[in-house]
Amino acid sequence: MKKIFTVLVVSLFTIFAALAQLPYNTTMTSEHYNDATIVKSDGDNGWDGGIRLGNKDLGGFDYSDKYVVIALSANGIPKKLTCATEAKSISVITPPTDIVFYVAWSADNSNFTTLDTKKSKKNSFDVELPKETKYIKLCYSGNFAGYFTNIVVSEMVYCNAPEHDVWEPIDTIGSEPMLGETTIVWGNTEPFELTLTGEGASQFTVAIENNATKGKEGVALLSAIYMHDVAGVHEAVLTIANGTYSYTINLKGTTLKKEQTLVWEQDFALVNVYDSVMLHAEATTDVIYAVSDTTKASVVDNMLLLHNAGEVLVYAYARETDEYLADTLAKTLVIAPLTQEIVWTLDSVVMTVGDTLVLDAMATSGLEVTYLTDVDSVVLIESNMLVAQSAGEVQVTAVQEGNNNYLAAEVVTYTIKVVAAEEDGDEDDVVTSLENAIADQVKACKIIHDGKIYIIRGEQVYDMLGNRL
Numbered sequence: 001m002k003k004i005f006t007v008l009v010v011s012l013f014t015i016f017a018a019l020a021q022l023p024y025n026t027t028m029t030s031e032h033y034n035d036a037t038i039v040k041s042d043g044d045n046g047w048d049g050g051i052r053l054g055n056k057d058l059g060g061f062d063y064s065d066k067y068v069v070i071a072l073s074a075n076g077i078p079k080k081l082t083c084a085t086e087a088k089s090i091s092v093i094t095p096p097t098d099i100v101f102y103v104a105w106s107a108d109n110s111n112f113t114t115l116d117t118k119k120s121k122k123n124s125f126d127v128e129l130p131k132e133t134k135y136i137k138l139c140y141s142g143n144f145a146g147y148f149t150n151i152v153v154s155e156m157v158y159c160n161a162p163e164h165d166v167w168e169p170i171d172t173i174g175s176e177p178m179l180g181e182t183t184i185v186w187g188n189t190e191p192f193e194l195t196l197t198g199e200g201a202s203q204f205t206v207a208i209e210n211n212a213t214k215g216k217e218g219v220a221l222l223s224a225i226y227m228h229d230v231a232g233v234h235e236a237v238l239t240i241a242n243g244t245y246s247y248t249i250n251l252k253g254t255t256l257k258k259e260q261t262l263v264w265e266q267d268f269a270l271v272n273v274y275d276s277v278m279l280h281a282e283a284t285t286d287v288i289y290a291v292s293d294t295t296k297a298s299v300v301d302n303m304l305l306l307h308n309a310g311e312v313l314v315y316a317y318a319r320e321t322d323e324y325l326a327d328t329l330a331k332t333l334v335i336a337p338l339t340q341e342i343v344w345t346l347d348s349v350v351m352t353v354g355d356t357l358v359l360d361a362m363a364t365s366g367l368e369v370t371y372l373t374d375v376d377s378v379v380l381i382e383s384n385m386l387v388a389q390s391a392g393e394v395q396v397t398a399v400q401e402g403n404n405n406y407l408a409a410e411v412v413t414y415t416i417k418v419v420a421a422e423e424d425g426d427e428d429d430v431v432t433s434l435e436n437a438i439a440d441q442v443k444a445c446k447i448i449h450d451g452k453i454y455i456i457r458g459e460q461v462y463d464m465l466g467n468r469l
Contacts (some may be wrong), residue, residue: 001115025154053145055245059311069150073215076156077187077216078155083124087144099146109134131304138315160184160185162183163182168251172257173228173231180223180226181221181222182223186218194206201236206223222249230255234252262285268333270336271333271336272338279303280314289315289316291304291315312332314331316331342347344361344369353421357387360384364409393416397411
């Protein structure tokens with residue numbers, strides 16, 4: 001009879017073990033089991049929420065191990081088991097004997113390891129459970145019944161802050177994306193959500209591998225990729241949070257613009273004023289040109305136009321863009337003045353006193369030509385009009401001295417011979433003033449007055465066009 005009862009009890013608890021499941025941080029009550037023969041929710045000598053192993057009434061005949069296996073819930077990692085135990089008999093006259101209580105753990109419900117053993121009638125257990133614990137065994141051996149009550153398995157929840165809280169990659173635009181990584185050690189906590197905020201958030205991509213999970217532990221790998229798409233400094237804040245923990249990582253990516261090299265192999269030979277030169281520097285970006293003195297030169301559609309002789313700096317600028325930095329080169333340009341010639345042919349080199357001659361020398365530069373004489377008394381020159389005044393020989397020289405843009409021209413000189421006029425006066429005679437002509441009662445002559453030539457006939461005065469004045 002004793003053997004049949006023992007087999008029945010052991011079978012009962014073995015079958016029941018698959019049904020039992022204990023939530024974390026909760027004292028076990030009858031609602032966690034469905035076999036009222038071993039679970040007491042109230043009564044039974046005042047023990048509420050306990051497990052009775054053995055039969056208080058008949059257990060005096062059975063000293064075998066009686067146990068129950070409890071499966072822990074899958075949404076946590078065990079930390080500690082606490083409970084109270086007591087052995088009870090049917091009467092105080094026959095107390096329980098050979099009492100042994102023990103608690104064991106297992107990861108697979110087959111290989112159990114004992115954590116603690118109590119051999120007194122009334123005890124309390126407070127044992128640390130390994131993280132791998134999935135099943136706990138509560139065992140009693142001795143006669144009559146052993147009770148486990150106030151059974152609580154506490155949950156272990158933890159999370160370590162990220163290894164790094166600042167990431168500042170730097171490189172040039174267009175470079176390969178840069179990867180930054182950090183880890184979070186977690187256990188038995190909710191999955192993290194990643195949130196990026198800040199003006200530079202669009203330049204980062206973030207991800208998490210091996211995210212936190214209830215009932216498990218692990219190491220989450222956080223990654224942030226900086227794209228290097230847009231030049232500048234881009235800042236963002238990565239928030240890693242769940243309902244329990246929250247961390248931030250400051251992201252600051254700096255993207256530098258690429259450098260470019262402006263190539264300008266053009267060698268300015270000696271150039272003259274009024275020339276034009278096509279400019280041709282090369283760079284990755286567009287090239288524009290400028291000059292240091294716009295009175296000497298200017299640039300139109302990459303064509304350098306030279307306005308005045310002198311020295312000028314010519315600049316080539318490679319434009320700055322969203323991707324490239326600017327670059328600049330400068331060259332010194334010497335603008336030389338032009339040469340010029342005087343063109344002058346004198347048809348007559350013999351004149352009579354009183355004759356006039358228009359001097360028509362021209363400079364190839366277009367500049368005004370002036371005239372000089374070596375004997376001022378022989379001829380009179382007003383502007384470009386020459387008047388023979390007295391007999392003699394004179395050299396008349398045409399001069400153009402040049403300016404900033406033209407060198408002085410080589411002078412041209414002619415020798416003019418002036419002969420005396422005949423005694424009879426006629427309108428070719430020249431007198432020095434209108435007053436003298438009237439006083440001398442000259443019937444006909446030429447006079448010079450205020451630089452202009454007039455003809456006197458009797459008492460009438462005419463200009464060189466024959467108009468009477």
